Amino acid sequence: xxxxxxxxSMVTPIQNVTQPEDILxxxxxxxxxxxxxxxxxxxxxxxxxxxxxxxxxxxESENEIxxxxxxxLGIRKFFPLLGAYLIASVGVFFGILLLIxxxxxxxxxxxxxxxxxxxxxxxxxxxxxxxxxxxxxxxTTLFGLTITFxxxxxxxxxxxxxxxxxxxxxxxxxxxIEYVIVIPWGYVYFSLYKSLKRY
Numbered sequence: 459x460x461x462x463x464x465x466x467s468m469v470t471p472i473q474n475v476t477q478p479e480d481i482l483x484x485x486x487x488x489x490x491x492x493x494x495x496x497x498x499x500x501x502x503x504x505x506x507x508x509x510x511x512x513x514x515x516x517x518e519s520e521n522e523i524x525x526x527x528x529x530x531l532g533i534r535k536f537f538p539l540l541g542a543y544l545i546a547s548v549g550v551f552f553g554i555l556l557l558i559x560x561x562x563x564x565x566x567x568x569x570x571x572x573x574x575x576x577x578x579x580x581x582x583x584x585x586x587x588x589x590x591x592x593x594x595x596x597x598t599t600l601f602g603l604t605i606t607f608x609x610x611x612x613x614x615x616x617x618x619x620x621x622x623x624x625x626x627x628x629x630x631x632x633x634x635i636e637y638v639i640v641i642p643w644g645y646v647y648f649s650l651y652k653s654l655k656r657y
Contacts, residue, residue: 500540501533501536502529504532504533504535504536504539504540504543505529505530505532505533505536505539506529506532507532507539507543507572507644508528508531508532508533508535508539508572508575508576509525509528509529509531509532510528510572510641510644510648511572511573511576511577511644511648511651512528512531512532512576512577513525513528514644514645514648515576515577515648516528518652531576532576535575535576537582538575538580538581538582538585539572539575539576539582541581541582541583542571542572542575542582542583542585542586545582545583545586546564546565546568546571546586549564549568550564550565550568552564553565562601562604562605562608563597563601565604566593566597566600566601566603566604567589567590567593567594567597567600568586568589568590568593569589569593569600569604569647569650570588570589570592570593570647570648570650570651570654571585571586571588571589572585573647573648573651574588574589574651577651592651592654593650593654596650600650603643603646607639607643607646610639611635611636611639611640614635614639615632615635615636618631618632618635619632
């Protein structure tokens with residue numbers, strides 16, 4: 459979360475810039491820092507996604523895991539998580555090209571791929587395939603849940619942006635909103651994964 463705030467606060471100076479040359483100059487002057495922070499952000503985002511599913515599993519099995527240990531487990535699975543995420547993103551992008559709603563359906567059907575990677579040691583392609591197959595009967599429900607959580611995120615973010623003036627405080631509030639919604643959203647997907655494993 460802190461990394462996202464740092465990255466967003468780095469680029470806020472150019473939000474009122476209108477000349478392309480000024481934007482280009484800003485990025486040229488800060489390319490090394492922005493590149494490093496972006497790379498670290500990608501690694502931590504994938505690790506966080508994996509850590510969530512490991513944490514959900516540890517809560518369910520009543521085996522405590524330290525948050526940092528869960529994060530390190532996510533980092534160890536960085537490449538399969540990133541590969542699956544990128545492939546899923548391409549599918550969602552094509553869904554957007556087909557009038558947006560199919561994007562939510564594709565995202566919903568591929569939602570449990572991190573569980574297969576983190577908890578069953580599957581690869582990127584296999585985890586996506588399993589997610590698609592296992593969620594076949596639950597596609598409509600997942601579609602509705604995905605739209606609901608996405609809409610909640612957008613509504614709360616819009617309200618925060620209209621109430622809080624642009625700046626560091628707004629960035630902090632938006633990051634908190636994101637995580638407050640993403641964690642239960644992920645748990646809904648994990649619950650589906652667990653229920654599918656029982657049958």
